[in-house]
Amino acid sequence: IKNIAVFTSGGDSPGMNAAIRAVVRTGLYYQLNVFGIQRGYDGMVNGDIFPMDAKSVANIIQRGGTILKTARSQEFRTTEGRKKAYEQIKKFNIDGLVAIGGDGTFTGAAKFIEEHDIPVMGLPGTIDNDLAGTDFTIGYDTAINTVINAVDKIRDTAESHDRLFIIEVMGRDSGLIALRSGIGTGAEAILIPESSTDSKALLEKLAHGRKDKSSKIVLVAEGDEEGGAFAIAELVKEKFPNYDTRVSVLGHIQRGGSPTCMDRVLASRLGVAAVEALLDNRRGEMIGLINGDIAFTPFSKAIKHIDSLTPGLLKIVNILS
Numbered sequence: 001i002k003n004i005a006v007f008t009s010g011g012d013s014p015g016m017n018a019a020i021r022a023v024v025r026t027g028l029y030y031q032l033n034v035f036g037i038q039r040g041y042d043g044m045v046n047g048d049i050f051p052m053d054a055k056s057v058a059n060i061i062q063r064g065g066t067i068l069k070t071a072r073s074q075e076f077r078t079t080e081g082r083k084k085a086y087e088q089i090k091k092f093n094i095d096g097l098v099a100i101g102g103d104g105t106f107t108g109a110a111k112f113i114e115e116h117d118i119p120v121m122g123l124p125g126t127i128d129n130d131l132a133g134t135d136f137t138i139g140y141d142t143a144i145n146t147v148i149n150a151v152d153k154i155r156d157t158a159e160s161h162d163r164l165f166i167i168e169v170m171g172r173d174s175g176l177i178a179l180r181s182g183i184g185t186g187a188e189a190i191l192i193p194e195s196s197t198d199s200k201a202l203l204e205k206l207a208h209g210r211k212d213k214s215s216k217i218v219l220v221a222e223g224d225e226e227g228g229a230f231a232i233a234e235l236v237k238e239k240f241p242n243y244d245t246r247v248s249v250l251g252h253i254q255r256g257g258s259p260t261c262m263d264r265v266l267a268s269r270l271g272v273a274a275v276e277a278l279l280d281n282r283r284g285e286m287i288g289l290i291n292g293d294i295a296f297t298p299f300s301k302a303i304k305h306i307d308s309l310t311p312g313l314l315k316i317v318n319i320l321s
């Protein structure tokens with residue numbers, strides 16, 4: 001392997017820049033030529049590929065977003081699009097790729113490897129933490145810290161006005177942001193896609209739980225099947241018309257901002273490991289960290305996050321609230 005390229009794809013996450021930096025600097029350390037691809041698979045299809053050096057990744061470890069930009073490419077979903085992408089990377093003699101993203105990114109990468117002879121290694125970059133094969137994804141720690149800072153502020157108003165706040169957090173298919181943020185903010189309850197009886201449990205809790213509480217916080221993951229925060233608020237208002245209930249949707253503030261030290265270190269470790277894995281002739285795997293050690297998981301398994309809720313965490317919410 002002599003020429004590698006790095007790209008980010010799907011939703012951005014804090015720490016992607018730290019990962020790009022690690023890949024570029026490790027590539028240079030091993031005397032490879034390193035290229036950047038703009039806007040993920042879209043840039044690959046269109047040949048938006050440029051050489052990178054140590055300076056091109058200076059002063060980015062602390063920045064949110066991704067300097068390479070990102071996109072969800074429609075064209076790359078087609079056989080024709082992937083063929084165009086392969087022709088482009090061959091033009092630049094690229095013989096190894098590092099993809100930073102989530103399940104959509106790895107689904108695309110798996111197809112690409114199936115159809116064309118190109119090694120790809122993946123780094124888990126998503127705030128959702130919804131990938132198998134890593135304890136934490138790059139961006140998750142920053143996102144949950146953003147959530148707890150926001151919820152702490154909302155708690156002030158909830159406490160001052162004796163209110164119940166239903167707060168919606170991100171997580172299209174996964175309740176992991178809601179779960180850890182819920183524990184970290186002392187939430188009354190959390191509602192997540194992995195469990196279908198949460199609203200019943202919430203109503204029960206409100207009916208029979210402690211009566212001496214002045215403020216109440218409920219976290220709802222956006223992907224919860226019982227509806228988002230507004231739908232849950234309607235249920236609560238109907239049953240408990242005396243509660244002063246409010247809704248707050250945190251939205252994209254969860255995706256931005258300077259990455260935490262945990263995310264920067266995770267991104268740096270995984271970035272180094274990705275380049276070393278390409279040099280070891282590995283392909284088709286996501287690199288993660290399990291119990292502190294580097295772990296390799298085939299793309300097909302990494303995207304099959306079924307239920308990575310750490311056993312016991314949900315119980316903790318109930319015991320402690």
Ligand code: F6P
Pocket residue numbers: 011102126127128170171172173222255
């Ligand atoms: O994949 C991360 C995520 O934050 C999901 O939780 C959320 O549903 C989605 O991105 C929103 O993506 P976008 O802002 O690109 O529509």
